[in-house]
Amino acid sequence: MMIVWSVLFATAVVAFALSAVSGGGAGLVLMPILGLILAPENVPAALSIGTSVSSISRIAFFFRNIRWSIVFRFVPLALPAAWGGVMLLRQMQPAYLSLLLGLFLLGNLPLMLRSERGAKNSADDGAHGMVWLPIIGIMAGFISGFTGAVGLLFNQFYHKIGLDKSEIVATRAANDVLLHLVKVTLYVSYGMVSQATLLVGGLVALAALVSSFGMKQFLHRIPDHMFKQVGHGAAVAAGVAMMVMAGQHVVAQDQLAIQYTRHAHALGMTVDWRQHRLSVEVEAPIELEVRHSLISHGVAPHFNAQWHDVRHAILHISPLQGAYMTRSE
Template identity: 30%
Template sequence: MQIFLVLLGAFIVFILSTLTGGGASLLLMPLVAVVVGVKAVAPVMAISIGLSSTSKVALFWKHIDWNLFLWLFPSTIVGSILGARLFASLSSDYLQILIGLLLVSTIFQFKKPSKPRFKVKAWHFAPMGLIVAFLSGLIGGVGPLMNSAYLNYGISKESLLGTRSANAILLHITKIISYAYFGYVTGEVLKYGILIGVTSMIAVYFGKLILAKISELFFRQIVVASMVLSGILMLWKNWDTIESII
């Protein structure tokens, strides 16, 4: 029954993730934690999101912006290895609170989604990718943290999903190798990671069918809404820490 509930949740979440440009990890983390434990969440999500990203790349291959991917390539590898290395030794509570606040603040940046306040250039993705990959390796997932950069760069909804997913494959493969090296990939982690990953690949296909029916403007709006929701969920999950600070 637990496996069924996790897979049903994964199916729904990954359809939503396809429509919103990411965020599956934040929505699934609480459910996965109940089943496999908090410490196994990061490697399970790395495996499952790596598989779902593979299906997105296949579906959106012709829309991938390879120039952006090349800017992200080295920083993604370095950042994810460093984050995975510190995964066991650092408390991630404060980092999750900071990321949550950044995600929630997106609503003020995109009051008019069709008119971004600043223009992001391709080379900006190198330092941003390093930071996001490090945080992803450290806490397991950062949701759609870079989506505002993709939107302000000016790419289409299909290009955002394809490029982001190509980079996600690189990110999560590096994280899986790092987690395995440090002893966090167990048989149970592999089982749940693969089951959720296969479910997500099916969900991505259905998500693509829905995506084709929505406009670019509406896509931007739901991406921003998903970023704010992800931030609220992250803050709620760490509410005890916030109360201790206050």
């Protein structure tokens, strides 16, 4: 077990160091790793404990760089939105949202490959971005309450407002610290913090402190274009990791399965998800058949299990007969 804690601590130190260089994202980088140690519903609480300590230390180091005008527009609506995210977390697994967040983070790939030419921000962009700050606060608060981290999701927004790297680090910390503390309080009050969650969160918090000590000394040496590129690269890496981990959770909890079939006059693919089966089949000469089966409760959706179809809905698409639907009970 000591090896697991050592690996987690070392990874967290690297993640928070990377977060310092990129302006955030340690939580998103750590989410897939914490998912291997904790139950999915406990990961957000552990992340919030660790990242709240990180935000407090960054405020201490970069207090003079905080843009308070942004904080006052961001925080008021972010806090109640975080409560909504926590409430949703109590009702469902975060795996599907993690898939969407992973896809969103992969959108940083074009930004990472794009040259700096033409990427300058105008004063109009900054003024327009300030108007949208309350909406960004709502989105960030809700997603953060649901996943425990938001990090790099809105970093591009800070760049568009015109903040430099020190201002991004400081202002994000000021925006996030109250958010994380409110979330930790909500997680505790709803019984979502176990002993393992406290241990993991405390270890992540210690790693955040260790990383913060060296951050003040090295951040000013990093060129602005590298700051942005590292942020985009970290977002892409976190997106891939989140999609892989979330995909594994979806397959396990919803018994997702895919099967391909091939017969003499037909090719088909069948997808099972929870109590649904979707079959797509191409029949000779040229006809596409799409079948949806709703399975009775209590029957596991597995290809080797005995299926009991409640009803069928079959869509036929043919160049000769057009599109038509048949049903069977």
